Amino acid sequence: MKYPAIGLLAALLPFHVHAQTTATDEGASVTAPQAQEGLISREFDLTELGFQEGLSFRQLSGNATIFIPLPEAGALNSGTLELELNHASTAEVDRYLQVSVGGRSVSSQALPDGAGRLSVPVPLRPEDVSGGFIAVGLSYSGAFSDRVCVDERASGDFLEIAASSSVTLQLDQAAVDTSTAFAGLRPA
Numbered sequence: 001m002k003y004p005a006i007g008l009l010a011a012l013l014p015f016h017v018h019a020q021t022t023a024t025d026e027g028a029s030v031t032a033p034q035a036q037e038g039l040i041s042r043e044f045d046l047t048e049l050g051f052q053e054g055l056s057f058r059q060l061s062g063n064a065t066i067f068i069p070l071p072e073a074g075a076l077n078s079g080t081l082e083l084e085l086n087h088a089s090t091a092e093v094d095r096y097l098q099v100s101v102g103g104r105s106v107s108s109q110a111l112p113d114g115a116g117r118l119s120v121p122v123p124l125r126p127e128d129v130s131g132g133f134i135a136v137g138l139s140y141s142g143a144f145s146d147r148v149c150v151d152e153r154a155s156g157d158f159l160e161i162a163a164s165s166s167v168t169l170q171l172d173q174a175a176v177d178t179s180t181a182f183a184g185l186r187p188a
Helices: 004-015 179-183
Strands: 021-023 029-031 039-045 055-058 061-069 076-088 094-101 104-111 116-124 133-143 158-161 166-172
Touching: 055 061, 076 094, 076 104, 076 133, 094 116, 104 116
Parallel strands: none
Antiparallel strands: 021 029, 039 166, 055 158, 061 133, 076 116, 076 158, 076 166, 094 104, 094 133
16 A cells, blocks of 8 residues: 555544534433544443443452453553442442452442442543553452341342443544554454
8 A cells, every 4th residue: 555544544534533412301412522632532331342241249249350452552541431330239238349440449339228320430541551451350349247147148239230331442543553553442
């Protein structure tokens, strides 16, 4: 190809983000966030990472790691993982979701008694990229009480992280300058 940079630019054009408005039920409009100049915005959900059913924890314990691929470590400017949680418990139980990114603790979310839904934003930083991935650790834990002996298998609790939980990455356009770097960022 005589001008390979033109081919790469043409391939990246679909990633350019434009402001969009969406009508809500109340008739108001919401403007989508616009990518900054020189940045590419890439958004996807957990299904694209192989979690078609999301993640599920029960019996007051569970651990999982989500690996977000980012083959070009220098491309990440910033990012967010928006965890959509659905939870319930049948008894008064202290329950928590702890989130770590790249080995650093970023969030410890207490889950209220009963059932409910929560949205937990998790910041992603360039220094979190290691070996072509951002590792997001999830740890669900809980206890009835330190004064009562109970079989945790009978706790009747759960925590589900929806497959629609989204990842938004703001990528430096200049760092996505090869076909290999671009291919690593394409949708699955």
